[in-house]
Amino acid sequence: MRRPRDTTGLALYDATARAAAATVISRYSTSFGVASRLLGPRVRPHVHAVYALVRVADEIVDGPAHEAGMPASEQVRELDAFEARTLAAIGSGFSADLIVHAFALTARECGIGEQLIRPFFASMRTDITVAEHDAASHERYVYGSAEVVGLMCLQAFLNAGSARAVAAPPDLAEGARRLGAAFQNVNFLRDAGFDRETLGRDYLALGAHDEATPAEAGRTRAAVLESIDADLAAAAAIIPRLPADSRRAVTAAHDLFAELNARLRRTPPGSGRVRVPDPVKAALLARAAVGATPRAPHPDERSGRTA
Known part of the structure; x- marks a missing residue:
């Protein structure tokens, strides 16, 4: 029997695609999934769509x-086809792939174009072809895999629900890029063992070369930790200028990764995957939910000492 018209058509398909994207973030990321609940309803489905697209692409090149x-x-070939479907859907407004369709809705409304999409897929392609990165390739990879994702989310924060999408101010764009870079480099540090032993990749080359002494490797790791703190501080400075319905969620994500970086400082390499305990995570989320400003590193954390 045919359904009533108000339960069929493009509106139902759009809603189904967005529900599929929300399922991806809820299944894959506890931290980001919970933080995204602090987003206002204007923005939330768009961030879900961005996360879902980048997660599916990542799964093509990972396990x-x-x-x-x-x-x-x-x-x-699968990644190339996924990229082609994404760009085609942005042009046409439709895809038979629900995740691509959800992302295309967001891209069309929020002004996410090829200048952000193509670098992302280029970085994902690198995961198939490059096993060890040097400083230059690491910088390119982080830009494509993480910084542009921050810029996509910023476009959603600024433009969701608007009649015409506008470009982000340069200082907000810089903050979004640096927050994405911080997230990615924290993940590189905490997953270094898995990346090296299971995926055969070394994104940071921390002591990977025979000529690197333990002291040199330690200084290199310390430099990465310092760069993460600097990126988090730069991002924290622009968070108060985000739209009100985005600030709490971005603060929550920022603070979770600041906590991870602090714990990485206190944990020797090779000690297993560092995580934020659930009670600490809950406290950070509650703090963000009441409108607190992003946390800053404690001086003892910056120096690597514990109280």
């Missing part, structure tokens, strides 16, 4: 596609 028996050459 699941390989576990399914897909060789590297097929992963490249």
Whole structure:
């Protein structure tokens, strides 16, 4: 029997696509999933859509596609096809792929174009072809894999629900990029063992070369920790200028990664994956929920000492 018209058509398909994107973030990320609940309803589905697209692309080049028996050459073709579907959907307004459709809705409304999408897919393609990064390739990878994602979210914060999308002011864009870079480099540090032993990748090359002494490797790791704190501080400075319905969620995500970086400082390399205990995570989220400003590193954390 045919359904009434108000339960069919494009509106239902759009809603279904957005629900699929929300499922991806809820299944894959406890931290980001909870933080996204602090977003206002104007912005939330767009951030879900961005997260879902980048997560599915990441799964093509990481474990699941390989576990399914897909060789590297097929992963490249699948990623290329996913990128092509994404760009085509932004042009047409429709995709049979629900995650792509949800992202295309966001891209069209919020002004996310090829200048952000293509660098992201270029970085994902690098995961298939490059095993060890130097400083230059690391910088390019972080820009494409993380900084542009921060810029996509910023476009959503500024433009969701607007009749015409506008470009972000340069200082807000810089803060969004640096927050994305901080998130990515924290993940590189905490997942270094898995990346090296399971995926065969070294994003930071911390003591990977035979000529690097333990002291040199330690100084290099300390430099990464310092750069993360600097990026988090730069991002914290612009968070109060974000739209009110975005600030709490961004503060929550910022503070979770600031806490992770502080714990990485106190944890020797090779001690297992560092995480934020649930009670601490809950306290940080509650703090952000009441409108607190982003936390700053404690001086003892910056020096690597504990009280």
